[in-house]
Amino acid sequence: MLDILIILAYFTAILVVALRSRLSPAAGIDEYFVGGRDLPWYSIAASTIATNLHAGHFLAVIGAAYAYGLAQANFELNAVFGLLLAAFVFVPLYLRAGVVTISQFFEMKFGPRVATTYSLLTMFLYGTLYLGGTLFWGGYALEVLYGEPLQALVGGSPALRIVAMIILLGGISALYTWSGGLGAVVRTDIVQFVLLLGGGLTLTFLAVHRAGGMGALFALAPDKMHLHLPNSHPQLPWLGIVAMLLLNLQYWGCNQVILQRSLAARSLRHAQVGLLVGGVFKFITAAMLVLPGIALVVILGPEGELHDPDQAYLKLVNLLLSPGVRGLVLCGLFASLMSSVDSIFNSISTLWSIDFYRRRINPQASEQQVVAMGRRAILVVLVVGILFGFVFTYIKLENPTFPLDPYFKKASYFIKNGFVVLISAAVFLRNPSRRLVWTAFLATLPVTIAINLAFAGTPYLILTIVAIVSSFLLVALPTWWRTGWRLDGSLLKVENQIVGWFGLALGAGLVVTHFVLS
Numbered sequence: 001m002l003d004i005l006i007i008l009a010y011f012t013a014i015l016v017v018a019l020r021s022r023l024s025p026a027a028g029i030d031e032y033f034v035g036g037r038d039l040p041w042y043s044i045a046a047s048t049i050a051t052n053l054h055a056g057h058f059l060a061v062i063g064a065a066y067a068y069g070l071a072q073a074n075f076e077l078n079a080v081f082g083l084l085l086a087a088f089v090f091v092p093l094y095l096r097a098g099v100v101t102i103s104q105f106f107e108m109k110f111g112p113r114v115a116t117t118y119s120l121l122t123m124f125l126y127g128t129l130y131l132g133g134t135l136f137w138g139g140y141a142l143e144v145l146y147g148e149p150l151q152a153l154v155g156g157s158p159a160l161r162i163v164a165m166i167i168l169l170g171g172i173s174a175l176y177t178w179s180g181g182l183g184a185v186v187r188t189d190i191v192q193f194v195l196l197l198g199g200g201l202t203l204t205f206l207a208v209h210r211a212g213g214m215g216a217l218f219a220l221a222p223d224k225m226h227l228h229l230p231n232s233h234p235q236l237p238w239l240g241i242v243a244m245l246l247l248n249l250q251y252w253g254c255n256q257v258i259l260q261r262s263l264a265a266r267s268l269r270h271a272q273v274g275l276l277v278g279g280v281f282k283f284i285t286a287a288m289l290v291l292p293g294i295a296l297v298v299i300l301g302p303e304g305e306l307h308d309p310d311q312a313y314l315k316l317v318n319l320l321l322s323p324g325v326r327g328l329v330l331c332g333l334f335a336s337l338m339s340s341v342d343s344i345f346n347s348i349s350t351l352w353s354i355d356f357y358r359r360r361i362n363p364q365a366s367e368q369q370v371v372a373m374g375r376r377a378i379l380v381v382l383v384v385g386i387l388f389g390f391v392f393t394y395i396k397l398e399n400p401t402f403p404l405d406p407y408f409k410k411a412s413y414f415i416k417n418g419f420v421v422l423i424s425a426a427v428f429l430r431n432p433s434r435r436l437v438w439t440a441f442l443a444t445l446p447v448t449i450a451i452n453l454a455f456a457g458t459p460y461l462i463l464t465i466v467a468i469v470s471s472f473l474l475v476a477l478p479t480w481w482r483t484g485w486r487l488d489g490s491l492l493k494v495e496n497q498i499v500g501w502f503g504l505a506l507g508a509g510l511v512v513t514h515f516v517l518s
Helices: 002-019 029-033 042-050 054-079 079-097 102-110 112-153 158-211 216-222 240-251 256-262 268-300 307-322 325-362 369-398 404-428 434-453 462-483 496-517
Strands: none
Touching: 002 079, 002 112, 002 158, 002 325, 029 054, 029 102, 029 158, 029 216, 029 369, 029 434, 042 240, 042 256, 042 268, 042 325, 054 112, 054 240, 054 256, 054 268, 054 307, 054 325, 054 404, 054 496, 079 102, 079 240, 079 256, 079 268, 079 404, 079 496, 102 112, 102 256, 102 325, 102 404, 102 434, 112 158, 112 256, 112 307, 112 369, 112 404, 112 434, 158 216, 158 256, 158 307, 158 325, 158 369, 216 268, 216 307, 240 404, 240 434, 256 268, 256 325, 268 496, 307 325, 369 462, 404 462, 434 462
């Protein structure tokens, strides 16, 4: 009961913070979608990382660490590379162009056809797979931990209770995003960042302590303490690091959901410092998400092996935390969920309102009409996300041991691979042919499907490298032959010397980490 009261207090506090940030019906485009372009660096750092860490990280990633060990940390650590590129290459380009959406930048480069396709695919990917998956993980966690109280409150089957929680969690996030736009999202994300970091680190400390300390992890689970696994590993071969670096071009370089805060920065310096501080936190979150899973291997021992790795986080919560503390840690889980969901709502409403409603449906619309359309879009996205949450609930309950996270990642790469080709052509090639870019962008999907069918037993990360590189070469080779490379110092924009040294230190830290933990 104490845990439930704490969680209810959390949701109440978030709603109070959010609703105090609500905007009037007269709010304009910049005010609603990019917070008046006045976000300071600390808001950018906290909100960006809070958006990045969704509920699936705590459940699925800790579960994957339980199964695969330290190598799972590569997804977190290698994000530092993406954040460095975002800070010094991509975001300066976007701020110089003065865009509200990434697709506006692509339209400047390649015309409306490419931009429209990018925008549609982004809305589809995040409105279905990401939103539905994130809402599912929140409802699933509540059912596993509080099935009996929920039975008394809601009744029905586990599926019905999970669905009820999906609707509740999605509805709360949609409410405050609808009322306050990006400003409300960022203010609540700061609170949620503190909670998710505090809850995650508390669980990490207690899990490692219960296992006997870091020395015990190396001594009792040595096979789990390698950052790089053999290329024969079915999920995390060391060569997969190359795929992660390529995919980071999309996730941190042309991802509306992640970069909307940077587009709203007070200045380039604030954007760059915010992203670099976010990079520092990626080292912390790597430990926070991986060490508890490895510690659970030691705590349970060979005889206590979990049949469903996705239960690892929930097992730790029940095993290590007393009432009250458990409620606080779970607030961190729900903070990660809400911060991701509100960002998806805000970003998709921005894409729809700016790229479609104002650009194509009603070019004469006033700013207030555009904002009103964005608010309506949030309600539509909510319904779509809830429906896909239902689908994932059915899949998980019908196949309890089915590890959803690796399949979520693999499914998303069928679309993301094309985004990598697109942003690489936009930034790293000199005046590529628009027709070639369009062809390569469209070709990425069938190329990815064909490669996965032809080499079905090969790790999907390695296949991702082949798909991205082969599709990119379709446009790169003719462009290089005609105009040469565009890999020079003009790509980098460093606001001042201190920011530059900060970036160098962050990059050096990533290299050293790979060397030490290899």
